[in-house]
Amino acid sequence: MSYQEKNITVSLVSHLLIGVYYLSQLFQMQQAGGLVAAKVFSLWAIVIVAIIVVNIIGSILTNILLSIVHAIKTRSDQEERFIEDERDNLIGLKGSKVSYITFSIGVLIAMLSFAFGQPPLVMFSLLILSSIVAEIIGDLSQLYLYRKGF
Amino acid sequence: MDKYKVRNNVRKLRFHNNELTQEQLAEKVGVTRQTIIAIEGGKYAPSLELAFKIALVFGVPLQDVFSYEPEGDEK
Numbered sequence: 694m695s696y697q698e699k700n701i702t703v704s705l706v707s708h709l710l711i712g713v714y715y716l717s718q719l720f721q722m723q724q725a726g727g728l729v730a731a732k733v734f735s736l737w738a739i740v741i742v743a744i745i746v747v748n749i750i751g752s753i754l755t756n757i758l759l760s761i762v763h764a765i766k767t768r769s770d771q772e773e774r775f776i777e778d779e780r781d782n783l784i785g786l787k788g789s790k791v792s793y794i795t796f797s798i799g800v801l802i803a804m805l806s807f808a809f810g811q812p813p814l815v816m817f818s819l820l821i822l823s824s825i826v827a828e829i830i831g832d833l834s835q836l837y838l839y840r841k842g843f
Numbered sequence: 844m845d846k847y848k849v850r851n852n853v854r855k856l857r858f859h860n861n862e863l864t865q866e867q868l869a870e871k872v873g874v875t876r877q878t879i880i881a882i883e884g885g886k887y888a889p890s891l892e893l894a895f896k897i898a899l900v901f902g903v904p905l906q907d908v909f910s911y912e913p914e915g916d917e918k
Contacts, residue, residue, distance in 0.1 A: 695875060695877045696875075697875075776873070776874070776875060778873065778874035778875055778878050779874070779878075779889070779890050779893060780874070780875075780877070780878045780881060780887055781875070781878075839877070841886065842880070842881040842884055842886030842887060843881050843886050843887035
């Protein structure tokens, strides 16, 4: 597994965890009598900040951990080549495209829910959910391309 | 128009160049070993710049490394 694949796997696992947390909180609110604006707003804030922080910190931590593992494995202080080449960039772009399409479909579904009489809280909750799902599908598509070769 | 595919002789050329490893070739042209593996396997068609770099490493013209042939034609 290459450095990029490990990085994407870390990102995928964190997005999955955030998604599970978000859905579980939404279901708990639904069972407790429906979505409450104040609670939903704070949940959105937590999820959005978590996605940003996880993407930045996760990437830095993965880099550090992989460097340590490499140093222990090879018993040298020579740095491993964690480079990103043209194929990595293309796979990244394809992943972003898949994420974008998924998010667009999510936005459409959210708008339709509003058009069919659902409250705005449901619409915005669907928007946030679609952004998490878009990240997950983007990560999966990148992993698929790496496994396939391109 | 028939479907065409970029084919390559990278593996053969590596063998004839003191059995250059994929890692060594990757380092010389500034890409990852995984990219060299994908190129050799015909899964990834490199950019023109990378193709020229690979040809330069082997000291041969570009057409000796890469060719553009109909998909069905297996050598």
